[in-house]
Amino acid sequence: MQSTAHAFKANVGHALVDDNLQQSLAILKVGFSERRRQAAERLPEFEALRDRARDIKNHALAHLDFYLEAFEAKVTALGGHVHWAPTAADARAAVLDICRRAGARTVTKSKSMIAEEIALNDHLEAHGIEPVETDLGEYIIQLRREPPSHIIAPAVHLTKDQVADTFLEHHRKLGFDKRLTERNDLVAEARQVLRRRFLEADVGITGANFLVAETGSSMLVTNEGNADLTNTLPRVHVVIASIEKVIPTLEDAATLLRVLARSATGQESASYTTFNTGPRRPDDPDGPAEYHVVLLDNGRSSVLGTQMQDMLRCIRCGACMNHCPVYGAIGGHAYGWVYPGPIGAVLTPQLVGVEEAGNLPNASTFCGRCESVCPVRIPLPKLMRHWREREFERHLTPASVRQGLALWAFLARRPQLYRRATGIANRMLALFGRADGRYGWLPLARGWTRHRDFPAPQAGGTFHAQWKARGGARR
Amino acid sequence: MSGREQILGTIRRSLKRDALSGAAREAAEARLRQHPVNIVPARAAGTPDERLRTFEHWATFNHATVARVAAAEVPQAVADYLTSNNLPARAVMAPDPALDRYDWGGRPLLELRRGLPLDADRVAITGALAGIAETGTLVLASGPAHPTSIHLLPETHVAVLREADVVGPMEEVFDRLRARYGEGVMPRTVCTVTGPSRTGDIEQQLELGAHGPRRLHILLVGD
Numbered sequence: 001m002q003s004t005a006h007a008f009k010a011n012v013g014h015a016l017v018d019d020n021l022q023q024s025l026a027i028l029k030v031g032f033s034e035r036r037r038q039a040a041e042r043l044p045e046f047e048a049l050r051d052r053a054r055d056i057k058n059h060a061l062a063h064l065d066f067y068l069e070a071f072e073a074k075v076t077a078l079g080g081h082v083h084w085a086p087t088a089a090d091a092r093a094a095v096l097d098i099c100r101r102a103g104a105r106t107v108t109k110s111k112s113m114i115a116e117e118i119a120l121n122d123h124l125e126a127h128g129i130e131p132v133e134t135d136l137g138e139y140i141i142q143l144r145r146e147p148p149s150h151i152i153a154p155a156v157h158l159t160k161d162q163v164a165d166t167f168l169e170h171h172r173k174l175g176f177d178k179r180l181t182e183r184n185d186l187v188a189e190a191r192q193v194l195r196r197r198f199l200e201a202d203v204g205i206t207g208a209n210f211l212v213a214e215t216g217s218s219m220l221v222t223n224e225g226n227a228d229l230t231n232t233l234p235r236v237h238v239v240i241a242s243i244e245k246v247i248p249t250l251e252d253a254a255t256l257l258r259v260l261a262r263s264a265t266g267q268e269s270a271s272y273t274t275f276n277t278g279p280r281r282p283d284d285p286d287g288p289a290e291y292h293v294v295l296l297d298n299g300r301s302s303v304l305g306t307q308m309q310d311m312l313r314c315i316r317c318g319a320c321m322n323h324c325p326v327y328g329a330i331g332g333h334a335y336g337w338v339y340p341g342p343i344g345a346v347l348t349p350q351l352v353g354v355e356e357a358g359n360l361p362n363a364s365t366f367c368g369r370c371e372s373v374c375p376v377r378i379p380l381p382k383l384m385r386h387w388r389e390r391e392f393e394r395h396l397t398p399a400s401v402r403q404g405l406a407l408w409a410f411l412a413r414r415p416q417l418y419r420r421a422t423g424i425a426n427r428m429l430a431l432f433g434r435a436d437g438r439y440g441w442l443p444l445a446r447g448w449t450r451h452r453d454f455p456a457p458q459a460g461g462t463f464h465a466q467w468k469a470r471g472g473a474r475r
Numbered sequence: 476m477s478g479r480e481q482i483l484g485t486i487r488r489s490l491k492r493d494a495l496s497g498a499a500r501e502a503a504e505a506r507l508r509q510h511p512v513n514i515v516p517a518r519a520a521g522t523p524d525e526r527l528r529t530f531e532h533w534a535t536f537n538h539a540t541v542a543r544v545a546a547a548e549v550p551q552a553v554a555d556y557l558t559s560n561n562l563p564a565r566a567v568m569a570p571d572p573a574l575d576r577y578d579w580g581g582r583p584l585l586e587l588r589r590g591l592p593l594d595a596d597r598v599a600i601t602g603a604l605a606g607i608a609e610t611g612t613l614v615l616a617s618g619p620a621h622p623t624s625i626h627l628l629p630e631t632h633v634a635v636l637r638e639a640d641v642v643g644p645m646e647e648v649f650d651r652l653r654a655r656y657g658e659g660v661m662p663r664t665v666c667t668v669t670g671p672s673r674t675g676d677i678e679q680q681l682e683l684g685a686h687g688p689r690r691l692h693i694l695l696v697g698d
Contacts, residue, residue, distance in 0.1 A: 024678070027678060027679050028679065031679045032679075043516060043518075044516075044517070045514055045516045045517070048514055049513075049514055049516075052513050052514050056513070062490065063495060063499075063503050064486050064490075065483045065486045065487055065490075065494065065495070066494075066495045066500065066503050067503070068482075068483070068486075069483070070507060074659065083478070084477065084478035084479040084481075084482050085478055086478050086481045086482055086485075090478055134686065135676070136674045136676040136677070136685055137674075137676035140676070153675065153676060153679065154676075155676055155677075156676075156679065158677075159678065160677055160678050163677055183677050183678070183680055183682055184682050186677060187674060187677070187682045187684070187685060188684070190685075191684065191685065191686060194686065195594065195686075198686075199594060213507060214507045214510060214659055215659050215660070215661045216661075217661055217665075223672070223673045223674060223675070223685070224672055224673065224674050224685035224686045224687065225627055225672040225685065225686045225687025225688075226685070226686045228623065228627050228664075228666060228687065229624075229627050229628075229686055229687075231664070232623045232624050232627065232664070233624065243482065243486075248503075248506050248507055248510075249506065249507060249510040249511075250510060250646075250649045251510050251511060251512050251513055251646055251649065252513065254513070254644070254645045254646055254649070255513040255514060257645070258516070265675065267537075267669075268533060268536065268537060268610050268611075268669070269537070269610040269612055269667075269669040270669065271537075271668065271669055271670050271671065271672055271673055271687070272666060272667070272668060272669075272672075272687070273612075273666075273667045273669075274664060274665070274666045274667070275661060275664065275665040275666075276663070276664055277661040277662070277663060277664070277665075278663060279663070280617075280663050281617075281618070281662070281663055283618070283619045284617055284618060284619070284622075284663055285570070285590070285591055285619065285622035286591060286617075286622040286623055286624050287617060287623060287663045287664065295482070297481075297482045297485070301482055301485035301486045301489055302485055302489055303489070304486060304489035304490055305489040305490050305491060306489070
């Protein structure tokens with residue numbers, strides 16, 4: 001998809017005044033994090049499993065070429081096909097070619113962030129093949145022609161009423177002409193509509209949560225069962241996965257699964273965790289006759305061995321965004337590309353360039369919650385700081401910020417002057433009305449005060465003055 | 476240069492080495508061959524009786540229903556379940572020889588068809604390769620005895636699971652798969668199913684029966 005990450009600040013402006021979005025985010029902020037906390041508490045080994053999960057991914061990345069070749073050998077031995085795609089364009093071309101050879105008119109898809117990353121749907125549509133998203137959230141946003149706003153809950157920005165309107169608009173022509181008001185009715189109607197699409201599709205395209213080198217299996221984790229129908233009913237199954245998804249063994253998969261569902265939705269396990277290995281066997285009563293795996297690089301191989309390698313451990317659970325105060329305030333669309341939240345702030349500059357996405361790693365309070373919940377312990381604040389440094393080095397930081405930093409650095413190196421300047425600023429702020437305890441308006445701070453109040457300094461002077469008054473400098 | 480060479484070449488340049496060789500290669504090969512177990516949660520351990528209780532607890536926690544029955548009671552238990560849920564006494568049953576040991580003929584009112592499911596089928600009856608106590612999960616492997624679509628298309632799935640097939644953690648399922656199919660060999664699909672199909676995609680509220688079964692009923696059969 002076309003990035004709008006450069007327009008981050010404008011995107012945020014819209015997000016903060018979008019009532020439907022704010023209503024949805026209010027649910028998200030408590031729901032996901034509370035369920036994750038409870039799931040972690042139910043499993044005493046959870047923290048040890050996170051360490052082990054991190055180690056498994058680190059090991060896999062350090063031996064990535066070996067495990068990819070081992071995976072390929074297994075798939076090929078079973079009569080499956082592996083397609084290596086260095087770029088997004090290569091991956092799109094490989095999938096289109098498979099669909100054309102299969103004479104496909106419609107393809108069913110189960111949710112795949114890689115498909116979003118390579119903008120697969122647009123490409124298929126442009127070539128006369130209709131992609132049908134089958135994950136309920138992904139289906140809703142496909143009807144609305146919107147990108148996902150969350151990596152595991154793509155329609156999390158929408159309210160039930162918005163879904164009801166969307167269904168009425170698009171399902172009317174299929175004979176569903178009543179506007180539904182209950183959630184279970186909406187789910188049932190989508191089930192009916194999509195069941196027909198499942199049964200008529202020529203090709204099924206899925207992502208993969210993991211690729212297992214030991215057996216050549218691609219693994220899928222879903223709650224709806226849509227991925228299983230997608231990989232079982234059509235004649236051709238195509239898996240699209242990025243190269244860092246490969247792990248050594250089934251036992252390693254078991255460890256990663258134990259942290260994945262708990263971190264993502266707070267479930268003990270997702271409803272469906274499926275290992276797909278090759279095409280249907282001669283005596284199988286169903287399943288696809290053809291099995292393809294498209295391996296996407298798209299710049300990942302050059303991240304190996306750098307300070308940024310840690311980002312490749314990500315297992316796409318979404319915990320970092322579920323716990324991020326910035327994501328919780330602005331939602332996913334404001335980030336402007338496929339991956340939102342803290343992991344998006346780290347991945348997007350890598351995948352679309354720091355020139356385009358430099359705003360994202362700046363959209364962080366560095367509170368550290370993302371790192372504290374990451375199941376594979378990715379040091380997200382450190383990686384965001386790294387991008388800020390690259391941005392500064394390349395002189396991409398806005399002049400006002402550079403000047404502000406220069407002024408601050410000048411003062412910070414001169415303690416006497418610093419204390420005097422902050423003392424004056426403190427008294428100046430007081431003049432604007434300490435009585436309320438906050439300001440609804442301040443000169444030079446409109447970006448802040450437009451959406452929220454600025455806290456007024458409390459009585460007692462600057463931090464330095466108070467520290468001194470309390471004898472804090474003495475040992 | 477092919478895409479394959481390009482990707483592998485970049486990986487090796489980034490990792491500052493050639494293709495793995497010598498001791499490093501042998502260690503990685505050994506890991507694939509030996510597939511060492513990592514950390515297994517203590518809740519997966521226990522006597523066979525404790526395992527069954529653990530299985531029942533987590534299956535129920537995950538919105539499945541479980542009934543413990545003797546082998547002779549299986550057809551009756553299926554019929555009773557269908558009646559109590561206002562479902563027709565008609566089902567598609569997996570062509571699994573392991574299901575032949577139950578006396579289905581003793582319940583003439585239960586209309587059964589063996590084979591592939593049709594879209595119109597409302598109830599499916601299947602066996603299961605194993606149950607995982609740790610999470611209350613069913614393990615269903617594709618093959619002549621079990622078409623994958625049978626546990627996905629109908630709205631109600633009744634699974635017949637033998638007590639002896641309930642293992643502790645997922646790792647024991649892998650051992651069973653290796654014993655049955657060979658080292659490093661898997662059937663086309665191994666589906667692990669934990670509770671019925673569900674979605675939280677509308678306002679993050681749980682709804683059962685998104686695309687797969689709305690109800691999952693597990694008959695845990697003693698010998």
